[in-house]
Amino acid sequence: xxxxxxxxxxxxxxxxxxxxxxxxxxxxxxxxxxxxxxxxxxxxxxxxxxxxxxxxxxxxxxxxxxxxxxxxxxxxxxxxxxxxxxxxxxxxxxxxxxxxxxxxxxxxxxxxxxxxxxxxxxxxxxxxxxxxxxxxxxxxxxxxxxxxxxxxxxxxxxxxxxxxxxxxxxxxxxxxxxxxxxxxxxxxxxxxxxxxxxxxxxxxxxxxxxxxxxx
Numbered sequence: 001x002x003x004x005x006x007x008x009x010x011x012x013x014x015x016x017x018x019x020x021x022x023x024x025x026x027x028x029x030x031x032x033x034x035x036x037x038x039x040x041x042x043x044x045x046x047x048x049x050x051x052x053x054x055x056x057x058x059x060x061x062x063x064x065x066x067x068x069x070x071x072x073x074x075x076x077x078x079x080x081x082x083x084x085x086x087x088x089x090x091x092x093x094x095x096x097x098x099x100x101x102x103x104x105x106x107x108x109x110x111x112x113x114x115x116x117x118x119x120x121x122x123x124x125x126x127x128x129x130x131x132x133x134x135x136x137x138x139x140x141x142x143x144x145x146x147x148x149x150x151x152x153x154x155x156x157x158x159x160x161x162x163x164x165x166x167x168x169x170x171x172x173x174x175x176x177x178x179x180x181x182x183x184x185x186x187x188x189x190x191x192x193x194x195x196x197x198x199x200x201x202x203x204x205x206x207x208x209x210x211x212x213x214x215x
Contacts, residue, residue: 004188007174014170015192021087021156021166022196026149028092033099040104043125051100059097063158066090071162087159091152098148106141107133139207146204153196167192 004011039051058066070093071086081089110133118128160169171189175182 004174004185007170010170010173011167011188011192014165014167015195017084017164017166018153018156018192019196021091021159021164022149022153024088025091025095025156026152028088029095029099029148029152032092032096034103036096036100037103037107038129040100041107041129055097055100058093059101061094063090063094063155064161066094067158067162083159083163087156087162087164091155091159094155095148095152098151099145102141102144102148103137105144106137109140110136139210143204143208146200146207150197150200150204153193153200 036051036054039047040055042048042051067087067090070081070090071083074086075081107129114132114136115128118132123132156166157168159166160172165173167189171185174185178185
């Protein structure tokens with residue numbers, strides 16, 4: 001572990017970049033995913049089709065390919081995007097279908113009678129979803145959403161292959177300098193990922209138990 005302690009500043013900087021990728025990518029994925037989830041349950045067939053196509057295409061596309069398009073192809077077209085910005089967008093886009101599906105499953109878990117009662121009161125589709133359906137679905141989707149964000153935290157490692165110095169990229173740099181300490185080095189880097197994923201897992205378990213009691 002001496003390699004970690006001797007280069008703690010670099011490791012913490014990489015850890016900070018990983019956290020930044022997780023937070024910004026997660027926020028972007030949540031915004032896009034929520035919009036796509038609403039389209040998936042839209043009463044307009046064309047919007048449902050568009051959202052379904054988006055979901056199926058993106059979640060079945062390798063993350064590396066999404067990164068390549070955002071970090072390599074778009075800058076080559078002179079769109080003025082650096083590697084970190086491209087990583088933010090790639091992670092947000094790739095994760096958004098999983099967020100959308102988690103939200104849609106929660107919305108579908110709300111009894112249909114709730115929507116029928118809202119319509120009988122004169123509420124339109126948007127009002128029904130935002131004021132009646134979504135608040136009830138929100139409690140059910142927190143655990144699966146946290147699992148999505150845990151996966152996102154691990155997916156940030158892909159950014160290391162695209163000139164973004166996060167934890168994995170830092171470990172590669174240190175591995176070249178401390179080849180004889182490769183196993184302790186990798187264990188030390190893995191520990192920093194556990195700092196992210198274990199608390200998220202505990203939160204997911206806690207919320208799941210609370211939801212089960214409320215039911």
